[in-house]
Amino acid sequence: xxxxxxxxxxxxxxxxxxxxxxxxxxxxxxxxxxxxxxxxxxxxxxxxxxxxxxxxxxxxxxxxxxxxxxxxxxxxxxxxxxxxxxxxxxxxxxxxxxxxxxxxxxxxxxxxxxxxxxxxxxxxxxxxxxxxxxxxxxxxxxxxxxxxxxxxxxxxxxxxxxxxxxxxxxxxxxxxxxxxxxxxxxxxxxxxxxxxxxxxxxxxxxxxxxxxxxxxxxxxxxxxxxxxxxxxxxxxxxxxxxxxxxxxxxxxxxxxxxxxxxxxxxxxxxxxxxxx
Numbered sequence: 001x002x003x004x005x006x007x008x009x010x011x012x013x014x015x016x017x018x019x020x021x022x023x024x025x026x027x028x029x030x031x032x033x034x035x036x037x038x039x040x041x042x043x044x045x046x047x048x049x050x051x052x053x054x055x056x057x058x059x060x061x062x063x064x065x066x067x068x069x070x071x072x073x074x075x076x077x078x079x080x081x082x083x084x085x086x087x088x089x090x091x092x093x094x095x096x097x098x099x100x101x102x103x104x105x106x107x108x109x110x111x112x113x114x115x116x117x118x119x120x121x122x123x124x125x126x127x128x129x130x131x132x133x134x135x136x137x138x139x140x141x142x143x144x145x146x147x148x149x150x151x152x153x154x155x156x157x158x159x160x161x162x163x164x165x166x167x168x169x170x171x172x173x174x175x176x177x178x179x180x181x182x183x184x185x186x187x188x189x190x191x192x193x194x195x196x197x198x199x200x201x202x203x204x205x206x207x208x209x210x211x212x213x214x215x216x217x218x219x220x221x222x223x224x225x226x227x228x229x230x231x232x233x234x235x236x237x238x239x240x241x242x243x244x245x246x247x248x249x250x251x252x253x254x255x256x257x258x259x260x261x262x263x264x265x266x267x268x269x270x271x272x273x274x275x276x
Contacts, residue, residue, distance in 0.1 A: 118168075122174055
């Protein structure tokens with residue numbers, strides 16, 4: 001978890017007392033990209049951005065240098081490249097190809113044999129979204145995504161699977177907020193070989209950034225009404241299946257998703273791919 005926000009007034013940059021200071025990016029610097037929650041060490045620097053490499057599975061992602069985008073030693077900062085030409089950036093086409101998750105695409109790489117560890121998600125829409133953005137990474141690591149079809153089925157699955165150091169389970173759930181059923185189950189069933197993470201959203205649909213869909217915010221649905229029914233009406237779509245197809249079609253990369261989901265998925269992938 002990052003630093004708390006209750007120790008002082010928070011400004012529009014997410015910090016305190018003014019704009020974030022500039023901090024020189026150097027090889028080996030440990031930093032966290034605030035927009036995605038991705039943490040790693042700096043392994044490459046150019047005028048357009050930095051490449052962070054995550055600990056464990058070694059995933060690399062390129063991030064542009066923008067004001068207040070990084071956390072370094074608990075401080076929100078603006079990373080800058082030494083002697084970078086002002087106002088210039090390196091075109092993405094000059095660097096290695098990237099997957100939808102921001103990882104470096106490995107040309108000609110084949111999917112690994114499926115590992116015993118698994119990534120479990122609540123439903124078909126969650127699975128399709130994870131596949132679209134992180135599918136290349138998961139195949140490279142040999143991690144299979146399976147559907148829970150509801151977190152209520154998790155206790156039975158744990159009885160069958162018997163999680164172990166070489167057979168971990170990472171579980172992604174919706175509506176993981178204090179006092180919810182999901183929160184209670186996560187507290188009861190989490191353990192050294194089972195990690196349950198999630199988002200505060202009612203449904204994974206809300207993990208798609210509103211701006212990607214051309215709206216200012218997700219529509220409010222009155223209490224007591226089916227959330228998906230209300231959303232379908234607001235979008236003028238006849239069925240949840242048709243609307244989801246539209247929503248998923250607008251997602252291209254992790255940048256189209258809310259940081260809460262990106263951070264949870266990245267952490268779960270790291271968990272199930274770590275040895276021991």
